[in-house]
Amino acid sequence: MIQVLNLAMPFFGLIALGFFTARYKAWKGTAIPEAGLGWMNFFLIYIALPALFYRILAQTPLEKLNNVPFVVGTTFATFAVFVLGFTYVAWRSGGHTGYATVAGVSAAYGNIGYMGPGLAFSTIGAEAAAPVALIFCFDNILLFSLVPLLMALDGTDRRSILSVIGEVIFKIVTHPFILATVAGVVSAFLKFQPPEMLDRLLAFLQNAAAPVALFTPGVTVALRMESFKALAKVAAGISPILALKLLIHPALAVLILSFLGTFEPAWVYAAALMACLPPALNVFIIARQYDTWVEEASNAVLLGTLVSVGTLTSVLYLVKNELLPINIFSP
Template sequence: MGEVLALALPFFGVIFLGLGCGRLARIPESGLAWLSFFIIYVALPALFFSLVARTPFHELTNGSFILATTATTAVCFTLSLLIGLWLRHGNLPEASIAAIVGSYSNVGYMGPGLTLGALGAAASVPTALIFVFDSLFFFTIVPVLMAVSGRDQHRLGQTLLLVVRRVVTHPFNIATFLGVVSAYFEFQPPAAIDKTLEFLRNAAAPCALFTLGVSVALRPMGRVGGEVPWLLAIKLVIHPALIWLVLSLVGGFDPVWIATAVLMASLPPALNAFIMAKQYDTYVAGASGGVLVGTVVSVATVTAMLYAIQHDMLPHGLLQ
């Protein structure tokens, strides 16, 4: 148990350190701007490029894994959307943001550090694949739902073009694409560049986690609606269980890939839930409360999942 706590507590410790600093320090949210820019446009892209570029190319084209994990996330999104529609009285924009809380893991800020720390370099490929394709799903489905609901004033065609542009120009996706190209050509960067990339990727996790804590601290904590416990149950319990079930049914995956997918699915809601709520000016308090409560609760659930993975308690298949 000591090894698990030694792995988990630094991650959550940095988050709560940021949370405490955000509550105590009288610094406006604009003070995060350059650090956020560094994380999104420099450190995390360096991390994802390095993860993918060092991977044998044939492992990056595992279509069955991509389809299984993304489809499972879509199922959790749909289930959360239905709960949101039920408890938010048919309000599609609010239900769409609620569905993000119930299905979008914090795969960017928390995912790589936890999976690589728990499972080693073998977790790099499934981590990158889940991040890229889950993000593509959410960056596509949410704007489309907002356009359908009338919350987004653009026409559906304009919205789809905007979605494509954002996906193509997102720094994480660009870095991953360059990593795939590097893996295909087996490109080895010069020592100085490789050292710079190592320096940057080592900064990614602590900076991202601290920023996550500060960002959560600065969010208004409004009344948590009755749907939030249901959404968090889907996010923290049903999502990882369903991922394990689907991957086990499909079969043929390395146990490390299964463990990586389950651990990624067990992460708390992504901060993007609040960002999208602010963007569309809907369900802001619910998204803020869901991210904050989900992050706190996940201290227990993610630690338990890490314990299960570290002690090989996660079944490798349905027949085991």
């Protein structure tokens, strides 16, 4: 168990450092405004994480990326959880599509870009590269397509559907993560090896991705949170969403993959780990962008991260000790 804690705690420790640093600065009356995170977010989204995903994919044999059943299974699990979260909040809110959309994203979109790769590689090894990259790519395409379309239907985004679809396609194909994914696949296909000086630079950037990516959401949530007492008041309202994200999503991913066939253990383990991650900071960013379900989304990110200390550590224990079933329908 201590080995599992050694894997998980540095990740949660970075989030805690960001959170308590921001709370301490606020308590001292010298709080740094949230806008101060702008360059850190830019570095993360446009430089560090693309370098991370490029290097992962460029070093992955191309034949391993051609696993359609795995993509179908994991993406459908994400979509199913999104639908469940969407339906629950639509029912609770009297059919408010905007609220339901952000809730669906909270239930389905985990911290797959920030926590996912580091945890998967630390726990499973280099074999996790291909499944992690595929889940990241297709989950992003799915959710970044659903959100603007549903918001347009709700009237939160008042442009025409065709205009929204055009922008969705443009944002997907020009997103730095997607561009890095394409570049990595092309490099793997061509067996391209960058010059040593460029490769070392990419390695530096890759190593910077996780600390920045985990410290930043800790700060952001701390700046948004009024008090722990206020957080406790909303916990009951978002607990079903967190149950979907932290419990149902990983269980559903393993169930669907088991139904589709037998996959390599590393792929099933990677799917379970990526599915059990807490809601990503992007959930809050989406809520703020559309000014919809903002407080709930912010609290879902914080509470989800806190609760996942237990749930994620449990999944890590199962994976590390090879106790997670590879196929629940096979003896």
